[in-house]
Amino acid sequence: MTDPSGTSLFGDPGLLVRAIAEATDDVIFAKDLQGRYHFANPATLAAVACTAEQVLGRTDLEFMHDQELARRIMATDREVMDRGQATELEETLRTTDGRLTQWHSRKMPLRDADGTLVGLLGIARDITERKAAEAQREASRLKLEMGVQAAGLVMAEIDYFTNENHISAELARLLELGDEDMVVPRQAIFDRIHPEDRDRYLREIARTLDPAGNGHLAINVRALVPSGAVRWLHIRLQIVFAEAEGMRVPRLGICAARDVTTEMVAESRLRAAQRLTESVIEGAGALVYAKDLQGRYILSNQAWRALHGLAPDQTQGVTDAELFGPEHIAEMRANDEKVAASGEPVLVQERVLLRGQHVTFRSSKFPLYDEAGRVYAVCGVSTDITDVVEADRRKDEFIATLAHELRNPLAPIRTGLEILRRVGELPPPAARTRDMMERQLTHLVRLVDDLLDVSRVSRGKLELRTERLDVEQVLNHAIEASQPSVDAAGHVLALDLPPEPLVVRGDLTRLAQVFSNLVNNASKYTPRGGRIDVQVRRDAGRARIAVTDNGSGIAAEVLPQVFDLFAQGSQMAHGGQGGLGIGLWLVRRLVELHHGTIMAHSDGPGRGSTFTVRLPLAD
Template sequence: MNDFRKLAEALPQIIWTCAPNGSLEWINDRWEELTGMTVEEARRNKGGLQMMHPDDREQVTQSWAVALATGMSCEMEYRLRNRAGDYVWHLAKVAPMRDENGAIVRWTAAAFDIDDRHKAEEALRASEAALRQSATEARARAEELEALMDAVPAAVWISDDPECRILRGNKAGYDLLRSGPGKNLSKTAEDSADTRHFEVFVNGVQVPHSELGLQRASRGIEVRDYEEEVRFDDGEVRYLYGNAIPLRDCDGSPRGAVGALVDVTRMKEAEAAMREAARRKDEFLALLSHELRNPLAPIITAAQLMEMRGGSATPREREVILRQAQHMVRLVDDLLDVSRVARGKIMLSKSRLQLADVVARAIEAISPLLDQRHHHVTVSVPDDGLSVDADEVRLTQVIINLLSNAARYTPPRGNIVIDARREAAEVVLRVRDDGPGIDGDLLPHVFEMFVQGARGSDRQQGGLGLGLSLVKSFTELHGGTVSAANNPDGQGSEFTVRLPRLSGSSHPPASKEPPSAPPPPRPPGARSVRVLIVDDHVDGASKIARYLTRAGHDVRLAHDPTRALSLTDGFRPEVAIIDASLPVMDGYSLGQELRSRMSGAPPRLIALTGYGRDDTSRGEEAGFAASIPRPLNADLLVRLLDAIEAL
């Protein structure tokens, strides 16, 4: 027995022996080293059980009782509390020792430290549980993603290889391409039978299969804001918009792509319908403007003739007819200009202009309205140094519309200030008034068509709400900008027009006026022709008249239709050169009136126009022999007169 105990003391396990009845006899030093409890304490009232984990005591007690009752060996796993207060797992193996008669004379037991193994098993079980949980969650996420993909109204396609040989899609993707679930949607598949019923086009050109959006993205090219049209073999067309993004391996190599595209067919159809509606609206405005102008021209002419013939009867009525008819002409002209802007039919005839000259012409044109409302106008515009490259008619119209707006919305006897100066590379024109200002909600929309400020019950402001819209359009056609703001003091508003400034002589003037060089030699025997020039561009018309006079022709000059008609009886022109864009009565209507009055010997008509083929065609319909675009080539005009005289 002593040898047994010596051997047991040398072992790292806890070794102990018990009497046949199970009471503790001896335990090696490993016990006290581990637990800090002496053998005497362990023997006293089964004190060793106190070192076991409370959850393990009942199981150990039962297993030991069964062994004692049956005389069979047993194994038990339990936790012992060490000196540090931590529990350490042990495996105890207990076996009986018997004499030659088979009677139990002693029980021997050994407890092995299995804490590391037990912790490893627990970690493995936890890992397996976590793995099972992760797999469960992954399946749930995959199901959620699949449901989400099918719920998304956009078509989503996924490729898993750089060549995009296989393309899978969500329900919307399969439905969009009119294909069954699970089919390969790739145009670059080894067998593309599932996609033969459609082709893809961009800007009307069929896209090679290798250059489709998903195919390019699969090769590593990011494709964004991609638009394409899918044309099916039965004639249906679907328009798509979206992105295709590469998928990459850990080393950055492309391994496929994911694409998401939205069916925008309805939006495209709606846009086309809106464009068609806008086109019809513009055509209607153009037609309405022309049809309204036709009866207005003879009304104005008749009123002017009544004025010329004098007479004391109904002078007030004649004045009302003329004023209201002229107002109608201005409204119709605004409608016509809006239609031309919308259709891109406005062509500018630019020349080098001094802004002061343009402002002066605008004030002259708007002066009746300023006088009627008794406004005080202050002009601060330098005579020189503010050169712009502009269409004189359209820039004058910009300023007229700004002044008209200020005059109409400023109470009588108000103040209007016109200021212009050079700021860096721009010419800046400002028109200020001391009226009520612009409502804050209206200010961001003041340059939109048909937008107007509040009107009084007498509607004295008038107009269609087109003037400021034309200001913006014409200014932008000149490469400039226009803005509106209320004055800081709360009184009135300020409109600011910014135009590119011309400097030096690097930009030669594209003048509408003929050069001062002598006219070309005329054919032998050419005679003098009576020429009537009707043009509201005073300076240009005067130079044309002087040039033709030097060429040997008899010339009369008028700056408005009324004056032109008054000259016909005494002068009897053989040729009339008429500005097509005259105010009040346009040049074509005036030409028709001249031919009607002089039906016995009607003059040959020449139109001065800057509006291109539309007005040229109208001139031919009105009986004009020729149309000359601005800027005017005076030599060409002289040769044209000689050719007409020779007919």
């Protein structure tokens, strides 16, 4: 070692050693026992960004800007010299421009010819780039490992030169080969392939190993493991080819597999459900179809195609205008647009002209949604109800005709009975007969009036004369009409009104008819000496009127049909008098015409009934 003047301190190390030290990129330096530099090669001077004059003969504390780093270096040097043993360490140093660099250093004590410690020799190498590369490789490895774990993959590496599979512990467990990473022959993997999938698997492997191909395989196969379980595997394999004896041959295979049993079973069930759905739709007697938002047909079943005389390849893109003519489709388009805009299903009747004949369909229409939750089509299920509509029309005409024909003789009968009442005293049998005829005539007049109202309501001919009405006023009219039948049956009728008046908009005559019918119904199906309560309350912006009796009640299974037309008393399980079964139907329709609702409740036979009407309060 020499100082700047060239004076030897430790003996001449030789020109070759000096030349090596001067030429190497490694940092080489020597310090005395006080930590002063006595040798620093060019790499050392470059690392500390100083000249030889600034370094030689000085300690780290005397020329380094980072005093803390200088003290740490000198402490390490002192430890090496005190122990008298070489040491290796990695250090992180900050350069003058603020960059962090990493160094691998070897420091060893220097001794003279007599073995006396005279200083320290250090050799250091900048490993910043190597450490960065190692960190990048580790990050890539972690990313790959995280990706493999997140994707649920199990890995294998196939060595085609040794015919061995290096498989991960996860794949070993999946195939019930073991619990750790292992090396197995390729045959061990093939033996786990389900026998029914082996031929297909071998064909695909042969294609993948063909040097003329891209060496890529993606396949779903079943694995049959020793426990008897069958698992679906999605396998991806990439072959790495190499040159051997002038030929391109498979060298390595990188394989990733994933257990897709759940997905495959779900997909199989979905396909089965789809096939079932398609079969049901195609074989349905009703017309099943779907139209896009522009009104073009995109789906149809055999019944729909047969109706229009179209083959399957002729239905795509057909519009209602082409099938029914533009003058008949406004209502259909309006219904479709309502479903698409609201996202709600509708049940409608649509009348169209089909091959010169007017046809009426009852159609259930509902939206179809795409994966983003947007309506992309309207699906419909339609049934031809032309015959039903025509039958209803004829029924309504018959009821109207019947009611009028029955009403014609009632007036002279009533006149005859009135004459009999005025002729003076009749013998008791004749008087009883006359009274019976008057009661029956009153009953018959009510039935005929109900029949006429049914006819008017069914044909939309009933006109309401609405006005502001106090509910108490309505009920007084109703009770006045019903009081005779209530008294005749020996019932108690109680009216419970709220302290404040409740005002609704309605037709006084028709609303009184509603509650008169309900009271008469309660009287009819309550044993003699019963009780009928009429209670009125305010209920969330509506007037709630409940008519309750302690009569024969209604069976639970019959309650849903009590408002059906021609549902007779015997069918309702009241056990009271029979009737035509039109009173409650008429009550419900009259309530609905007033934008109200009616509900029936009973705890069962013998436990009475309650009919509750709710009418919107007037503004």
